[in-house]
Amino acid sequence: MxxxxxxxxxxxxxxxxxxxxxxxxxxxxxxxxxxxxxxxxxxxxxxxxxxxxxxxxxxxxxxxxxxxxxxxxxxxxxxxxxxxxxxxxxxxxxxxxxxxxxxxxxxxxxxxxxxxxxxxxxxxxxxxxxxxxxxxxxxxxxxxxxxxxxxxxxxxxxxxxxxxxxxxxDYDELTKVAKAVRDTQRRVDTAPCELTTSIYVEEAKALVERLDDPNVSITIIQGEDLREQGFGGLWGVGKAAEFPPALVVLSHVPETVEKTVALVGKGIVYDCGGLSLKPTASMTTMKSDMGGSAAVLGAFEALVTTGAAPTTAVHALLCLAENAIDAKAYKNDDILTLYSGKTVEIVNTDAEGRLVLGDGVAYASKHLNPDVVVDIATLTGAQFITTGTVHAAVLTADEEVEAKIVAAGKTTGDLTYPMIYAKELLMPQFESKVADMTNSVKDRMCASSAAAGHFVEAHLDAEFTGAGKPFLHVDIAGPSMSAGRATGHGAALLYQFTKNF
Ligand SMILES: [Zn+2]
Missing domain, CATH: 3.40.50.10590 (Zn-dependent exopeptidases)
Known part of the structure; x- marks a missing residue:
């Protein structure tokens, strides 16, 4: 039964x-x-x-x-x-x-x-x-x-x-946040044939309709439009799939805005690894590779329904693609130009998350005037080794932001723990002979989860970083699933972080 x-x-x-x-x-x-x-x-x-x-x-x-x-x-x-x-x-x-x-x-x-x-x-x-x-x-x-x-x-x-x-x-807050967390679990648990990129876009639209709030809007850039507008990461990763990649931006802009938070989620609806094909054992459960985007959508829902951050504009960016194989699939040795304008030599098509996130954080930092950019992703297998299966691994240059995300984790139960921030040491891992960087590290035994965060960071708009605004990277590869079921990790975390930011 x-x-x-x-x-x-x-x-x-x-x-x-x-x-x-x-x-x-x-x-x-x-x-x-x-x-x-x-x-x-x-x-x-x-x-x-x-x-x-x-x-x-x-x-x-x-x-x-x-x-x-x-x-x-x-x-x-x-x-x-x-x-x-x-x-x-x-x-x-x-x-x-x-x-x-x-x-x-x-x-x-x-x-x-x-x-x-x-x-x-x-x-x-x-x-x-x-x-x-x-x-x-x-x-x-x-x-x-x-x-x-x-x-x-x-x-x-x-x-x-x-x-x-x-x-x-506060039963009302708890009810609304718990609902968003359970919606996050449902989306992550859903079989990939039932949650294609196109269905996911419809789900985001349906959420906006359900929220029925004049301050909420949605922008969708989908398929060939991504290529034409310079989203080389999203297009490159997603172009081989049956359903097209998409960048979905849900925005909640209240009457009075004192702060702006951009939340960017990795939404790989299925990750077979691409041409760098995963073995069966590690491919199974890869329906959960959209867990970051689900957490972003859940946090957005909770923030809008509770009104917990009444003077904070929130932008939720879902970077949606399926990492699939067909004749159009992107290859190792390809060079993609991301939305940041930077070029990336592909050395592993299974390191696709950082490519779609690179586009996402570049767009957010360039066009949305955020005071902080947060990305969240089931990004690296190395995260399991870094902080385990219960704690997400977080990376930021800003000690205050680091303290806030750790505190938000303790408050909600979506635990986190910091990784080393040392881009001087880790970015050389991505050195390429022919492009600005490769998409995977040379040495897997050298803080590769933190390095992946630095890769994403490298695609932020120069004006944003020049203004000293903080970036936070959250890797939930381990905690997003437990015993074959989605945990919803990240939704309540980002809700709480944004509420207190
Ligand atoms: Zn992958």
Whole structure:
């Protein structure tokens, strides 16, 4: 049977319990699940069925790593209810977030029933933890599946928080950001035959229509127009595919603009490697090579719907192409002229992301007058080695921007960690005899993830960099997927970064 379509509904459900919910799950860091210590739980109508004496065994045994207790009680209407209390490990060292989003998500997966409505209560210290906790829980029920076997049922998981310090949770913000994150997951999970560049363009248009905001607009440069206007990277990479490449720019420009942020996402809807063909094992999952663009689109949706950055103009650039093979495919030894005007000798057609991003950041920095340009991409296999499968790797010359993206990661659970910034040492890796640069490093054992970021940076408009404006590169190759499923990594991260910029 296919998994049901799960709606996630955040709200003050402890104060006003949803009717008819027979499965209730309380998740809390180890040591937090003492009902008498959490008035929000004991005073809640949702849990009134728990007799005082029944609460005693719910004090989970100390020293257990993943302890849980499930008991059956009788609801106010006399029907049976299943109540589970479970611990998750919340041990955090300095590079983890405000709470262990990974452990909380795993606990939700284990303890929340797969079907039927459910109420989930997460025990947190404060509203900031609730935000990260809500996003972690929401990621647990992906929207995309093509399993057959019957109609997909719909069900709702109601989520609330028992907040120890009593601070108020912003359910509206959480609802909107979580929706954008789940949309991001859905787009990344979608099979490439269902998310071609052309369908992706339509999806972006549909989002603009759905947002129905007079301050939102969309610009699309597609197919041959890219070649004619000088987007040698997008055109070169995407011209061999059945559906044409495209640069999509979604803009939200409020009445009063104090700052402008440009977010540029890699949107390779499928990456077989091109003529530098990937082996099967590393080609499978390459539907996720558009994860950066999905994160940008998700962040844009969240920023517009929440209004969290009311005086910030946001431009979301999706660099869409399929890296495919046919007689027109770009080749090793080709030289492409990117939108920056710089020439690139192709030495590896599988290093295509930086070519489309080079065009994207060149366009953004030249035409959109941004105060910061951020690019995000599933860019390098080396990112796995640099910062692992949970943390994105970030590159910037600006220490303040670096601190802001790390903080945004800790707030949202989309973790990040900085790479070395040393273009003097790394750009010589791209030295070419016949062009301004090659598209791949000479030495793979020399910080090649950071080098790839410097490659993208090299295509920023000279006036933008000359003005000392910051550039930030985010590589999410590792964290974009987990166990064969999209995580939505980057959407909440860029939302939070832009909100605080
Ligand atoms: Zn590639």
């Amino acid at each position: 296919p998994a049901p379509i799960t709606h996630v509904a955040f709200g003050p459900h402890l104060a006003s319990a949803p009717e008819g919910v027979r499965a209730k799950v309380v998740l809390g860091p180890k040591g937090s699940l003492k009902l008498d210590a959490i008035p929000a739980l004991t005073e809640s109508s949702a849990f009134s069925s728990l007799a005082v004496e029944a609460a005693a065994p719910l004090h989970l045994p100390e020293g257990e790593r993943t302890a849980s207790v499930t008991l059956w009680t009788t609801g106010e209407d006399g029907a049976a209810e299943r109540v589970t209390l479970a611990h998750f490990c919340n041990k955090k060292s300095r590079n983890m977030g405000v709470l262990r989003s990974d452990k909380l998500r795993a606990a939700a997966e284990t303890h929340v029933p797969a079907t039927g409505d459910a109420l989930v209560v997460v025990v947190v210290e404060n509203a900031a933890e609730a935000f990260a906790a809500g996003l972690a829980v929401a990621k647990n029920w992906p929207l995309y599946t093509r399993k057959t076997g019957g109609e997909r049922d719909e069900r709702t998981v109601y989520v609330d928080f028992a907040v120890a310090d009593g601070s108020e949770v």
